[in-house]
Amino acid sequence: MYFKLTHFIGIIIAPLELKMNKTFSYQSSIFFDEYIDSKSSPRKGYKRSIDFFHSLSPSERVYYTNLCESSISSMGVTFQLDANELQDRSWPLDLIPRIIASNQWKLIQKGLIQRVKALNYFINDVYNKQVFLEKNPVLKELVLESSNFLPECMGITPKNKVWSNICGTDLIKDDKGKFFVLEDNLRVPSGVAYMLENRNIMKRVIPDLFSSYDVNPIDDYPSQLYKCLSDASFNTKANKKIVVLTPGVFNSAYFEHSYLAQQMGVELVEASDLYVSKSNNVLMKTINGPKKVDVIYRRIDDVFVDPKVWRKDSKLGIPGIYNAWKNKKIAIVNAPGSGVADDKAVYAFVPKMIKFFLQEKPIISQVKTYVCAFKKDLDYVINNIEKLVLKPVNESGGYGILIGPQSSKSELKKYKSKILDNPRNFVAQPLIKLSTSPTLINKKIMPRHLDLRPFILSGNNSFVTQGGLTRVAMKKGSTIVNSSQGGGSKDTWIAD
Amino acid sequence: MLSSNAEKIYWLSRYIERAENTARLVNVNFDLLLDIPHDSVSDFIHLVEITSDLEQFNSILLDEKMFYSSSVSAVKNVVLNFVIYNSDNLGSISYSLEMAKYNSRYLRTMLPKTAWEQFNKLHAEFSLSNKENHNTEVLHQIIRNSKTFFSTISDAMHRDHVFDFIKLGRFIERADMLSRIIEDQILRKDAKIPKYYENLQWMSILKSVNGFESFKKINKGELRRSNVLDFMVKLKEFPRSIIFCINRLIAVTKYLPKSENLKLKLIKIKKQAAKLNEKSTDKQILAILDLLQLSLIDLHIEIEEKFFNRGPV
Numbered sequence A: 001m002y003f004k005l006t007h008f009i010g011i012i013i014a015p016l017e018l019k020m021n022k023t024f025s026y027q028s029s030i031f032f033d034e035y036i037d038s039k040s041s042p043r044k045g046y047k048r049s050i051d052f053f054h055s056l057s058p059s060e061r062v063y064y065t066n067l068c069e070s071s072i073s074s075m076g077v078t079f080q081l082d083a084n085e086l087q088d089r090s091w092p093l094d095l096i097p098r099i100i101a102s103n104q105w106k107l108i109q110k111g112l113i114q115r116v117k118a119l120n121y122f123i124n125d126v127y128n129k130q131v132f133l134e135k136n137p138v139l140k141e142l143v144l145e146s147s148n149f150l151p152e153c154m155g156i157t158p159k160n161k162v163w164s165n166i167c168g169t170d171l172i173k174d175d176k177g178k179f180f181v182l183e184d185n186l187r188v189p190s191g192v193a194y195m196l197e198n199r200n201i202m203k204r205v206i207p208d209l210f211s212s213y214d215v216n217p218i219d220d221y222p223s224q225l226y227k228c229l230s231d232a233s234f235n236t237k238a239n240k241k242i243v244v245l246t247p248g249v250f251n252s253a254y255f256e257h258s259y260l261a262q263q264m265g266v267e268l269v270e271a272s273d274l275y276v277s278k279s280n281n282v283l284m285k286t287i288n289g290p291k292k293v294d295v296i297y298r299r300i301d302d303v304f305v306d307p308k309v310w311r312k313d314s315k316l317g318i319p320g321i322y323n324a325w326k327n328k329k330i331a332i333v334n335a336p337g338s339g340v341a342d343d344k345a346v347y348a349f350v351p352k353m354i355k356f357f358l359q360e361k362p363i364i365s366q367v368k369t370y371v372c373a374f375k376k377d378l379d380y381v382i383n384n385i386e387k388l389v390l391k392p393v394n395e396s397g398g399y400g401i402l403i404g405p406q407s408s409k410s411e412l413k414k415y416k417s418k419i420l421d422n423p424r425n426f427v428a429q430p431l432i433k434l435s436t437s438p439t440l441i442n443k444k445i446m447p448r449h450l451d452l453r454p455f456i457l458s459g460n461n462s463f464v465t466q467g468g469l470t471r472v473a474m475k476k477g478s479t480i481v482n483s484s485q486g487g488g489s490k491d492t493w494i495a496d
Numbered sequence B: 001m002l003s004s005n006a007e008k009i010y011w012l013s014r015y016i017e018r019a020e021n022t023a024r025l026v027n028v029n030f031d032l033l034l035d036i037p038h039d040s041v042s043d044f045i046h047l048v049e050i051t052s053d054l055e056q057f058n059s060i061l062l063d064e065k066m067f068y069s070s071s072v073s074a075v076k077n078v079v080l081n082f083v084i085y086n087s088d089n090l091g092s093i094s095y096s097l098e099m100a101k102y103n104s105r106y107l108r109t110m111l112p113k114t115a116w117e118q119f120n121k122l123h124a125e126f127s128l129s130n131k132e133n134h135n136t137e138v139l140h141q142i143i144r145n146s147k148t149f150f151s152t153i154s155d156a157m158h159r160d161h162v163f164d165f166i167k168l169g170r171f172i173e174r175a176d177m178l179s180r181i182i183e184d185q186i187l188r189k190d191a192k193i194p195k196y197y198e199n200l201q202w203m204s205i206l207k208s209v210n211g212f213e214s215f216k217k218i219n220k221g222e223l224r225r226s227n228v229l230d231f232m233v234k235l236k237e238f239p240r241s242i243i244f245c246i247n248r249l250i251a252v253t254k255y256l257p258k259s260e261n262l263k264l265k266l267i268k269i270k271k272q273a274a275k276l277n278e279k280s281t282d283k284q285i286l287a288i289l290d291l292l293q294l295s296l297i298d299l300h301i302e303i304e305e306k307f308f309n310r311g312p313v
Helices: A002-020 A047-055 A058-075 A102-126 A131-135 A137-145 A192-205 A207-212 A221-231 A254-264 A321-326 A350-358 A375-383 A409-421 B003-035 B040-051 B054-060 B064-068 B072-085 B093-104 B113-128 B137-156 B161-190 B195-208 B212-219 B225-234 B242-253 B260-274 B282-308
Strands: A078-080 A088-090 A093-101 A166-173 A179-185 A242-245 A267-269 A274-276 A282-286 A289-292 A295-298 A331-333 A388-392 A426-430 A436-441 A444-453 A455-458 A462-464 A469-473 A487-495
Touching (some): A047 A093, A047 A207, A058 A088, A058 A093, A058 A192, A058 B113, A093 A102, A093 A436, A102 A179, A102 A350, A131 A137, A192 A207, A192 A221, A221 A254, A221 A295, A242 A254, A254 A267, A321 A331, A375 A409, A375 A426, A436 A487, B003 B113, B003 B161, B003 B282, B040 B161, B054 B072, B064 B072, B093 B113, B161 B195, B161 B282, B195 B212, B225 B260, B242 B260
Parallel strands (some): A093 A487, A295 A331
Antiparallel strands (some): A166 A179, A166 A444, A166 A455, A274 A282, A436 A444, A444 A469, A455 A462
């Protein structure tokens, strides 16, 4: 009885505190903000969350932040900054959630499934009949010359014609609040374990706010992943042996590898745990002797998978596994060679692929991309270079990028000549003004830029996560959201 | 179960048990020194001898001569720092916990979440402990946290091979450390400790293994060397007796594949330990303990060959 009474008083007090905190300074800007509109009033669905965080006194903010940090460290949610050092960092989670209306998300899910389907058809076409490539000779040249194209994969068709069973697609919002696809990660996308753990931490730390929303659960991801992996095997037996292949504890994503293996109840292995027998079976060394493996969820780059075929110096791979794969004795997920489709030039052709392979119109827009291999695009890029973001086709991780509006005249001139020397090596995009969200920075609530990485699974059926991993740039004005460069994350709530 | 994981879980368990037992060993010596009023400098050096490598210890000293003539509290600080915190010292608690941490990184998928969190806590609290202020709190903390880790395992863990290898590692390590604790006390007798203090010694060794109360229950007031030895080596009901450890190991072999040979070896060890009796001389006791330690090494090699090195056939 007494307990209920105090609880009741707590509810009455809250709105009073809210009024006292009306002097809050979070204002709208030229960017689209997830929480407030251009008049600085809360958007629909965001009011409860914003009220909750506004009502916190500075000491309460410290309290919640500390609680969050201690949960993260006791749950052992870590990542590594430097691959050579076994220094674990606690995962950076910002307590202010990102909220997306569930009807909006349903459409995004459809759009992502459509996109990944087309991309998988495309990869299968590249390694088989090349019909789409024949129709797009410029693309054909780009693809066949790309280092991501693995000729050894020609003639192979994985189960269900799916090459990228697990895809992480990065979405951004522009200054109008419209979703765009920024890039598709079709090789070994990471981040899903952090998405799952963010949710667990939020439930521990701010259960009251969480329960005031009707948030769609995300915790069935591991079982969906298990099913997706199981679907990839040509073996027809009921219980397939699945393993997660990790490069080892020194890898920055090792936490995720072990987390997913545990959540699926499968073995986490390193290359030294596996070998290929004379009959092309892949075997795992156990205390009971060798055991046959059906599916490998690889978390190493494809060229490291088999030192006999690709990188000869690879110690992360299993000699002979290429033959086992080719003979359908083992499923490798994602299939080697799938990286051919997350090339920046290939990205420009995705809307065309959707039309060609599915006879549909793209549901989600993507950023307008000028492929300098086309004369028309090249002319536009050269004349408008100061407005554009320039990207080399073969680089990843942000290397070699030039941001036109932020560069000096001499830098632009230098880059121009680089493009003219080898136009095929470059694409260009307009600069997108990334959306912002309130974020707790040193006890204050400040706007910070963010993106979103949902995960798309393709097996016998397709599956898209409820939301995904929201990554946030913690530095003012920065758009770099990578955790290795000081980025943080937010829990993403798909709610009615 | 993967061979490589079996190996890691076995070592994780051994290193945590080793850290705990080293903490107990340091603690009992520390305790004893409070009571014995004599040349304590050499007693602290004795602590280095039984846990670590004396040569390595001497090599870290700036000036050996000056060190050995310095005050007891100065010596105490250097020794405790070496035995507890110096991770270059393979016998230190710090080294054991670092190795446990290294193995644990691979084992997130195999341990219950609560046990994993408890190990992180054990490691974090030790890392954060005050390296300057040498009181026994850090030792008690390790003992407490290690106990909680293992009880979480017994309480929450699915009985599978992971569990078996935890036990295997834990009880081999414990039997080995017990034999060293006893050996240490026997050897100490040679040193110039007055007869009067001998009982005190046996009392603190019992305390170090949490056995003082149960010993009293069985032996009433009578505390003699032979009683204590009998209790610590042969009492099958006491969890920190050598025979208890061997019995647990024998019980584990039942669940492991192709472990007949392992079982035979254990039964042989048990027979050797049973030779110890009231009339055993110091020399005989030391010989028995020595043989025990060698047999445990042999046992480890057997485990390594049988379970950890399963390559292509």
